[in-house]
Amino acid sequence: MPKITHVWSREILDSRGIPTMETALQLDDGNSAVASVPSGASTGSFEAHELRDGDVKRYLGKGVLKAVANVTTVIGPKIVGLEVANQTALDKTLIDLDGTANKEKLGANAILSVSLAVLRAASSSQRYPLYAWVAALAQQFGIPPVRLKVPTPIFNMINGGLHGAGNLDFQEFFIIPSSAVIYSRALQIGAEIYHKIKDSLARRGAIHSVGDEGGYAPNLFTNLDALSILVEASRESGFNVGNDLFLGLDVAANNFYRDGKYSIRDRSAPLDRDSFLTFYNNLNDQYHLAIMEDPLFEDDWEGWSRITANFAGKALIVGDDLLVTNPARVERGIKEKAANAILVKPNQIGTVSETLQVIKMSREAGWKIIVSHRSGETNDTSIADFAVGIGADYVKFGAPARGERVAKYNRLLAIETELAAKK
Numbered sequence: 001m002p003k004i005t006h007v008w009s010r011e012i013l014d015s016r017g018i019p020t021m022e023t024a025l026q027l028d029d030g031n032s033a034v035a036s037v038p039s040g041a042s043t044g045s046f047e048a049h050e051l052r053d054g055d056v057k058r059y060l061g062k063g064v065l066k067a068v069a070n071v072t073t074v075i076g077p078k079i080v081g082l083e084v085a086n087q088t089a090l091d092k093t094l095i096d097l098d099g100t101a102n103k104e105k106l107g108a109n110a111i112l113s114v115s116l117a118v119l120r121a122a123s124s125s126q127r128y129p130l131y132a133w134v135a136a137l138a139q140q141f142g143i144p145p146v147r148l149k150v151p152t153p154i155f156n157m158i159n160g161g162l163h164g165a166g167n168l169d170f171q172e173f174f175i176i177p178s179s180a181v182i183y184s185r186a187l188q189i190g191a192e193i194y195h196k197i198k199d200s201l202a203r204r205g206a207i208h209s210v211g212d213e214g215g216y217a218p219n220l221f222t223n224l225d226a227l228s229i230l231v232e233a234s235r236e237s238g239f240n241v242g243n244d245l246f247l248g249l250d251v252a253a254n255n256f257y258r259d260g261k262y263s264i265r266d267r268s269a270p271l272d273r274d275s276f277l278t279f280y281n282n283l284n285d286q287y288h289l290a291i292m293e294d295p296l297f298e299d300d301w302e303g304w305s306r307i308t309a310n311f312a313g314k315a316l317i318v319g320d321d322l323l324v325t326n327p328a329r330v331e332r333g334i335k336e337k338a339a340n341a342i343l344v345k346p347n348q349i350g351t352v353s354e355t356l357q358v359i360k361m362s363r364e365a366g367w368k369i370i371v372s373h374r375s376g377e378t379n380d381t382s383i384a385d386f387a388v389g390i391g392a393d394y395v396k397f398g399a400p401a402r403g404e405r406v407a408k409y410n411r412l413l414a415i416e417t418e419l420a421a422k423k
């Protein structure tokens with residue numbers, strides 16, 4: 001059984017030009033692997049702790065040299081000599097070494113960089129494609145096996161909130177190609193519409209610079225205007241909304257919630273929860289959204305249960321900031337029927353094993369699973385393999401543009417070809 005012989009880590013930059021880290025492992029069978037970690041901007045308060053140096057003389061305080069040192073001097077010596085294929089035991093070592101509930105001692109970034117490097121190194125050593133190794137691990141975790149296929153992509157075409165340079169309150173405006181088409185066709189549909197959206201925005205004189213996830217970041221009068229632009233661009237591309245593709249939102253409602261009220265440019269006065277729920281009903285009469293992520297504040301459990309009941313059978317109510325890929329919050333969400341789908345982001349919890357545990361719980365509850373990147377990314381494509389391996393229903397990797405986003409979408413093209421050849 002191959003064992004770890006060396007562990008390295010270093011500070012690198014993410015897609016926003018902010019430091020993150022990558023960790024490399026060497027095994028005694030000659031295999032090696034490198035993995036890097038992403039970083040969020042619109043983070044939920046209950047996410048695991050991302051350790052940053054706070055030294056304002058370097059990278060505005062955002063350096064990660066402490067997290068890097070935790071990998072090389074604290075974690076490294078404890079995992080050298082361990083069997084790389086035993087992800088569960090390795091992750092448990094990392095969790096125990098940290099010893100805190102939210103991984104604040106060593107940093108979830110430090111821990112995940114090692115957990116992901118272990119995953120990658122084990123797959124190389126076993127001569128498995130990464131997605132197939134993830135599928136094998138998922139089975140070990142008791143996740144029922146599914147026929148491997150590439151999930152349906154959710155494209156974030158217009159970026160608002162904390163990701164956009166424009167004035168929109170809602171964070172992400174989605175185009176979701178129908179799950180009836182194969183992935184390569186879905187990617188083509190997404191890319192064609194992406195370019196038409198630029199034309200639509202240019203005609204209105206709205207700026208069309210792009211936001212953190214590669215979607216356009218325009219100035220518009222209302223959030224609903226962005227949805228009407230998605231409809232217009234889809235039609236001009238020759239696609240039918242409600243048939244070829246669907247619309248969705250990541251509202252990321254935390255970002256405009258203050259003192260129990262939601263302030264959005266579509267309404268002159270702030271809305272309380274009941275009025276915001278009515279707003280969603282009216283919005284859906286018009287746009288029939290297929291997916292609504294984080295429609296309410298991250299700790300309004302009762303509101304979440306109400307909106308999930310309101311849209312049962314009609315839309316996916318997706319918990320991102322609500323659930324933060326955390327087993328305890330997912331357990332509560334299932335009990336209170338506070339969502340019917342989950343956004344899975346490994347860096348919200350910090351290890352591959354805990355992420356698999358959350359996926360198992362979500363699957364057993366009958367929830368749909370969306371595997372997601374972060375707004376600050378690297379060119380690491382492990383998340384694409386991970387999504388295929390666990391049998392995700394959807395992936396959310398941003399717009400079909402910008403290197404760190406298309407690295408993942410392109411990796412899915414390669415997996416699609418490989419899976420087709422195996423049939």
Ligand code: PGA
Pocket residue numbers: 039040041042043044171250252320343372373374375376
């Ligand atoms: P984040 O945004 O990576 O900035 O948290 C992604 C999301 O909210 O889905």
Ligand code: ZN
Pocket residue numbers: 250252293294320321343
């Ligand atoms: Zn989100």
